[in-house]
Amino acid sequence: MNYKRILTIQDISCVGQCSLTVALPILSACGIETAILPSAVLSTHTAGFSGFTFRDLTDDMPAIKAHWQKEGIQFDAIYTGYLGSTKQVGYVKDILDTMGKDGSVKIVDPAFADNGKLYPIFDSVYVEAMKTLCPSADLLLPNITEACFLAGVDYKEEYGEEYVRGLLEELSKLGCSTIVLTGVGYTPEKTGVVVYQNGEIAYYEHRRIAKGCHGTGDVYASAFTGALTRGKSIFDAAKIAADYTVRCIEHTQGDPEHWYGVKFEPVLPELIRMLE
């Protein structure tokens, strides 16, 4: 039986096309049974809306895990994103360490910062806690900002290959030897993704679309996780996720009213074709 079941742990932003409302449809489109553990419920995401509600679900996690264990439920892959509290990071680490089947893959998207800054609810104590998740991850999926916070390296807008190598070497010292680093661009027109595996670097460069869209990190991480779980290599999954994310942005740009997320839904058939 090759029917894969994945668990994804991240928030429900009721409106805003990010986290679970992105991960669930993308993973389902990839043909993977997707179980969820919501880290928090928010009325919207926190990037651009004001006055959002926030219900932290940290205290529900131990009972949910205990029930799953009683039922003998385990997962082929576990993928984590935006979490609800520093205390929750400890529960999530325990789930990563205990709820996977033999040979399961654990993917951690730090999902706490972008463009040189932490997202509103997070602080340096949260960053310290996130460092402790790294040894439990087979694959870490940060953007450059998150990588800098975790590795304790100064964030730069412009950099070269040596800076990126140094950043990845520092980051891998936290205990995760495979890193997929997103948003790495060496020229104004291009950006790309660096795949770092046991000291080896591979780079996939693609078009940079001037206007960044919110939610592209979650689209990328979900498509990457879907492609990897479907049996693609790490580099091919990184490439497919990048191509899909670019297509989603192309589909969204030109609609100024759609500032809060990416229109990833109409492009799902293209992702499915990329997996064939």
Ligand code: PXL
């Ligand atoms: O896309 C990352 C993300 C997820 N969830 C919430 C967010 C953000 C980014 O701002 O606010 C609630």
